[in-house]
Amino acid sequence: MIPDRIIEQGTLTSGAGRTAVEVRIPWYRALPASCIAGATLAVDGVTAPAESLRWQMNGRTFTFAEMADNTDEWWFPLDSAVLSGALDPVAGAEHTVEVGLTVYIPYIVIGENEVLHIEEHDSKTMTAVAA
Numbered sequence: 001m002i003p004d005r006i007i008e009q010g011t012l013t014s015g016a017g018r019t020a021v022e023v024r025i026p027w028y029r030a031l032p033a034s035c036i037a038g039a040t041l042a043v044d045g046v047t048a049p050a051e052s053l054r055w056q057m058n059g060r061t062f063t064f065a066e067m068a069d070n071t072d073e074w075w076f077p078l079d080s081a082v083l084s085g086a087l088d089p090v091a092g093a094e095h096t097v098e099v100g101l102t103v104y105i106p107y108i109v110i111g112e113n114e115v116l117h118i119e120e121h122d123s124k125t126m127t128a129v130a131a
Contacts, residue, residue, distance in 0.1 A: 006122035007099050008080055012043075014091050015131030018052075019043055020084035021097055025075050026120040031103060033062065033070035037117065040100035041085040043128075048085025056082040091130035098123045 011022035021041070025031065036055065041048045055062045057075050067073070075081055089095045100121045108116040 006101055006120055007097060007124045009124055010126055011080075012089075012095065012097055012126045012128045013131040014087070014089050014128040017086055017088050018084050018131070019048070019087040019089060019128070020082050020131065021099065022080040023083050023099055023101065024080055025077050025103070026101060026118060027103060027105065028077060030074045030076045031105070033057070033067040033073040033075065035104040035106055036064070036067055036075060037102040037104055038064050039083050039102070040098070041083050041087070042098040043087050043089045043095050045096070046087060048087045052086035054084045056084070089128050091128045094125060094127050096123060096125050 006023050006026055008022035008024060013020045039053060041053060053064065055064065055067060057079065058073055060073065083099060098121065100119065102117060102119045105116040105118065110116050
């Protein structure tokens with residue numbers, strides 16, 4: 001719904017074999033962690049391994065498996081989350097960052113036992129800052 005604003009410009013950090021970028025919700029209402037179904041992170045065409053991805057919001061860090069049943073933590077439209085993964089681009093250099101995000105919208109039913117899911121992608125070029 002709002003794909004061009006998923007990645008927060010100027011938030012790419014890198015160090016110790018991990019890369020992180022701040023992301024914004026591509027929806028106009030808050031969603032519980034359980035509705036954040038997955039993400040991808042790539043820098044300069046190299047994709048972080050799925051098992052290395054971590055999601056940080058509200059001061060806590062999660063794997064996507066840990067969020068699957070989590071309805072206590074919420075992602076709000078005015079808050080950035082941090083997506084990180086095992087990548088190590090050069091700090092101080094400009095890189096192309098790509099984020100894919102899949103979220104479920106639990107209150108929009110589109111079929112029997114099926115709710116709307118949104119798959120959005122964003123790409124930005126920015127300079128990595130040492131973490």
